[in-house]
Amino acid sequence: MTIPTQSPATQQNHDLAAQLRDSRLKPGLKHFIGGQWVAGQAGRTFDAHSPVDNSLLVQVAEGDAGDINRAAQAAHDAFQTWREVGGAERRKILHRIADLIEKRSQEIAVLESLDTGQAIRFMKSAAARGAENFRFYADRAPAAGDGQSLPTTGFLNYSLRQPIGPVGVITPWNTPFMLSTWKIAPALAAGCTVVHKPAEWSPVSATLLAEIMDEAGLPKGVHNLVHGFGETAGKSLTEHPLIKAVAFVGETTTGSHIMRQGADTLKRVHFELGGKNPVVVFDDADLDKALDAVVFMIYSLNGERCTSSSRVLIQQGIYDEFTKRIAARAANIRVGDPLDPDTEVGPLVHPRHFQKVMSYFDKAREEGATIAEGGVRVGDTGNFVRPTLFTGARNDMAIAQEEIFGPVLTAIPFQDEAEALRLANDVAYGLAGYLWTNDLTRAHRFAHGLEAGMIWVNSENVRHLPTPFGGVKNSGIGRDGGDYSFEFYMETKNIAISLGTHKTARLGAGAPPAVTAKEVEG
Structure with a gap:
């Protein structure tokens, strides 16, 4: 597919992309371990490709168990000092990271679009949210260890929080820069050290984030980056005994594998997994606003x-x-060039994912649904798909039960509130839900019955950073956001101080028992 560059803004983005290809991508991507950029111990690399035409984008160091071990050891060693750094100092460093993200936001956005195929109009916002994530947790770092005073008769109890140790962070390929900051910022604010393995389909922006954190003065070894595949580098990370917890964003089946792999070392896990999220539109809703939200939340x-x-x-x-x-x-x-500011949908991230999304068009026809719009690829090259709508669908169809993870929407009719709630809950997932109605009582009632970790009423997904983020059922374990993140990255300790007024039971303080003849003879 040949995509013309029409506007001056598009041309500027392509010019910057060409510069970044030569200066940043042509030399290849390395690991960042113990404050040093290093090649993999085994010397292997893998290729990452451009979603626009599937041409070679960059060669990437392929990490293995040896690289993960070096990174885990570096994180372990750095933890011994980073845990003692005061919250005020951690706050300064995290704010410097945010400053540099903002300074390099255009570079981040262009590289993210090159790497993932996401439209640059959204990647600019993602870079800004990355800076916001660091600022949010920077300001919480001084109080990260705070606990509660819990007095009782005869005792002063107080709790405190302490960082759990080195953690593994495994991030996905859809909005990798923003999601990396969402996991790494609270870990650093808590006093943890990090080994980060980004998705192999989108490795570029993780390298830029590591550079930024290093430039901001993050001590060596506090953040480590190892590229590679899930079945090798990822598996080694989740099994490594020095890694105390794993935060993972990605597909549900992979989350199950990680849980099994971490079982022998009793790793704490935090999973943000898949979703098949419903948006429920009642006939009393503001249908114009509902339409905007429905279209935005599936096709953006x-x-x-x-x-x-x-x-x-x-x-x-x-x-x-x-x-x-x-x-x-x-x-x-x-649909088109992701570096064009007017583009709303770019190419899907990888040919394998492109084929997966395309396969659901035949499934829809086989199951009896109608393709009311889309259902075709766009152009002859690259991973472009026409935004698609399935109508005449039932909730038991694969297109209604399985996570397609592309610009594909399944429309299902319902008669009344009871049927809507049954359909909404009748999936294996439970990440988010959206409800459109002007009946206030029904809104509360329906939201209480909906099996999802997050629900928006008369709105698309608008995140407020202090609120809990996470799902139920097959959509995840645990919550991000606000102090909820600290509950994962930190251990809570209770300390009980006696006031000297309680009495301890006394054992063995009385007269010794008489010794019987039988015991002497024995």
Whole structure:
């Protein structure tokens, strides 16, 4: 697919991309271990490709168990001093990281678009959110260890929190820079050290983040980066005895593997996994606003978003008209060059994922659904897919049960509130849910019954950083956000101080028992 560059802004992005290819990508990507950029011990590399045309983008050092061991040891050694660094000093360093992210935001956005195929209009926002994540946790670092005073009769109890130790962070390929900051920033604020393994399909921005943290003055060994594949580097990280916890964002099956791999060393795990999130539209809703939210939450970020509303449940009386409006909007979405600011949907990240998404078009037809819009690739090269809408669908179809993770929406009708709630909950996942109604009582009632970790009423996904982020069922374990992240990265310790007023039971303080003749003879 040949994609013209039309606007001056697009040309500027391509010029910067060409410079970055020569200066940053042409030499290849290395690991960052103990404050040093190093090649893999075995000397192997793998290729990462451009989603636009699947041409070679960069060669990447392929990490293995030896590289993970070096990184885990570096993180372990650095933890002995980083844990003692005061929260005020950690705050300064994390703010410097945020400053540098903001300074290099255009570079981050261009590299992220090159690497993932995400439209640059969204990657600019992702870079800004990365800086915001560091600032948010920077300001919480001084109080990260705070606990509670819990007095009782005869005792002063107080609790405190202490960093758990070196942690493994495994991040996905959809918005890798932002999601890396979302995991790494609270770990550093808590006083933990990190070994980061980014997804092999999108390794570029992790290298830039490591550079930024090093430039900001993060002590050597506090953050370590090892590239590689899940079945080798990832497995070694989740099994390593020096790694005390693993934070993972990705696919549900992989989360199950990580849990098994970490079992022998009793690792704490935090999983943000898949979703098949419902957006429920009642006939009393503000349908114009609901339409905007439905279209945005499935087709933005190429549909490669864990919180995307990939099932739209629409009340029967408005189903036909509302799906026609979705189809019209989907047909008008601009698919193309991810470096063009006007592009709304870029190419999917990898040919394997592209083929997976494409396979659901035949599944939909086989199951009896209608492809009301899309259902085709765009162009002859690259991983471009037309935004797609399935209508006439049932909740038992594969297109309604399985996470497609692309710009693909399944529309299902319902009669009443009871049926809507049953359909919404009738999946293995439970990450997010969205509800559109002007009935306040129903909104609360429905939200209470919905099996999901996060619910938005009359809104798309609008994150407030102090709130808990995470899912139920097959969508994850644990919560991010605010102090919820510290609950994962820190251990809570209780200390009880006696006031000297309680009495301890006395054992063995009385007269010794008489010795019997039998005991003497024995």
